[in-house]
Amino acid sequence: GQSLEQPSEVTAVEGAIVQINCTYQTSGFYGLSWYQQHDGGAPTFLSYNALDGLEETGRFSSFLSRSDSYGYLLLQELQMKDSASYFCAVREDSGGYQKVTFGTGTKLQVIP
């Protein structure tokens, strides 16, 4: 089976930096994705890591350590609009096919 763990809630101050961690247990691992979802909205893709290291996309960065089965999403220069839920998702092999399993999400609240 597979499992992903991420904190349920995080609060951070506008302009600050926040890190959202994700640990996973799975077989046939291919990569780790991050999605953002505002209340009532659809998930939108943020980043994907297949190899160890840091990927930067503007204010958002994502990190992966395959040996530690661990990744994180780093949000810099936080803005109020960053208040949302953030999901990590594992791309893994499943019975010869690939599938994506989502974590339960981290609700980020940005405060003034």
Next chain:
Amino acid sequence: DSGVTQTPKHLITATGQRVTLRCSPRSGDLSVYWYQQSLDQGLQFLIQYYNGEERAKGNILERFSAQQFPDLHSELNLSSLELGDSALYFCASTPTESSYNEQFFGPGTRLTVL
């Protein structure tokens, strides 16, 4: 706008009823995925279709079924509805059958079972 469309946006029905949710993938995408999201929960993968064929199955109940038509739109059928089926149902699409890192999600259908 992801390019994925879902109808209806909202659906209210009674227990025991049957409903059909519809999804049209982005132009050119051949693979469609269905997810269920209950209140304050993560996305539960239900099923994936690629070019009309079932490709992967998640924790989909036997009361639920899906299909993908030759024009690539997909329908999720939910029958013998229960209160616990109330949720947001999302579909997503990708260009090929592999669950690529980036899935494009539709706006969702909010189902309320009374």
